Amino acid sequence: MHTSERERLMERHRYSEWAGRSTVPAGQIVRQLIFTGDELAGYRLERTQRREVPEQPPCVTSFWHRIGSPAVIRVDVFECSSIDAAHAYLIEALGEFESAGIGRRTDVRFGDVAFGTDSVALFARGNLVILVRKATPQAESVADVAETIDAIVVGRPRAGSAV
């Protein structure tokens, strides 16, 4: 991403207000994340793939089929090298949204810092940047899935979760 574009996004999303802050201890780094299929109650893991491309953090992409419905949720987990790197990458990720209306969310229970709507959740937790979004049309919010994934990352059991 070009420097001026990055600076524009940092200003727009008030980077200085949340950069470097995390509930996860700085030394606790998650790497080589693997989904087994048991993580999301009520969903079947359709596909998971790890991608490592130059100039991008490693990414684990998974597709989850809501049982009894045609709905599919996509979860991308970007493994950054540190909390600071995750927050820098969060800015890059915000630059992939074409809408100028995607903003910060302080009313949700996931992430050290979170952005999006009820249909898309982009958040950072520790060294991870996590994107939860719809891969098919569906009415349901993705917040529950985002909360569950977040709980897994911080090792916190969550009511209703299979973990």
Place this chain on the structure above:
Amino acid sequence: MTMIRLESIAFNHDSATATHDAINLRKNATDWIAVPEWRRGVSLLPEDSTAAYAVKQVGSNIVTLRVSLSCGDAAIHAAWVRAVDAVIDPPPPTGCLGWLLCLVRWIFRALFGNVLGEVKARSVSFTAGQSGSVSFQLQSMKLGHASVGAHTTKWRWQYRLKKHSPWVDFQRSEHRIFVLLDLPTSPWQQAPYLQTNTQLPWTDAMKYACAWALGATTPVRAASGVTQGVYHLGPAVVTYDCPGGGSSHYSWGGFDCTAFIDRLAGGFGNGVYVNCSDCATFVSTFANILGCDLWQSRMSGSSGFGLNPMLGIGSSTWQPCCHGEPGWSDSFSYHEVAWTDACTASDRVYDGCLQVDGDSNPTVAPHAALLPRNIVFGNPGDLTYRDRLATPTGRPNCNPQPASRQRRLVT
């Protein structure tokens, strides 16, 4: 009993050039196309023997094949061998119907029929029943004037033992021949010609690109056809990602071409949603495999830019993109298109993601749908792409960002 057998045919027999033979290919990210492309007992259907030719490279050159033959009769040390077009049209009925049928056949042959002509007869020697790899020339070839397309060549292979004896059929072969305008451009590569090089042109992608640009003889027409093909994937195959704020589903950190092709073939791929970066990547990558030369490049400004009414991919409602949806404000933070040359205001864009209003006032109804193909990006007031996409107040924030231009690698 047939004495002579066709063992193999190599179309891409010289990986260093494409001036006298076919270009370097692979099938997709994981599957390789071995040369010789046609092998006895292995290649049964046209798609089992695939090759692609770059018209601009071939020009009026003589194109050659490398063919291996065998002979089961130890007494035969040489034979004349050739291949003729196996497609013979039955005589048409007389009158207007016959004339019409001839015209339809002619069009069908021009678009899908044999472009390689025939294999010129030559004498072949056998040692211990094997010819080894022998060079054959093509004749009556139509490649020099062919248009973009996926053609089928069916040959009837014949031999005769003496120069004036009647020809004897001994084998048929069928081939899928892709005709490209020129060598594929980046991200596609011709070298290194190794199985590890996933950026060699994929025939799985070429198939769709040729269908979308069928009949094109210029890069502008080919890119326009691909743009239209991509846009018309909506709403059945893909639709704009309003729920997700217009995030990239196929082009984030590289082009997930494997998933896109899966989606095109009726699979799930990465799902139904796409954004502008995805569409720009589809258009440029699929146009470039035909020999076009497009970039993926962005436009943006110091803040988002307001949008005129449009028809986003998959939508039939004239409105600013995703109007009224949560997370949307009738504006884009950026937009990305397939763009020519330096990706500046004076360069041309192809946008497979949306149709703009093409009339004299794109800010209000009535609307005249215009799919942006080969349109100058322009400056405010020019009534070109920028004015049609962005509102008058948004236009100063809708500026070309040529530093963003790229060609995402295919995975």
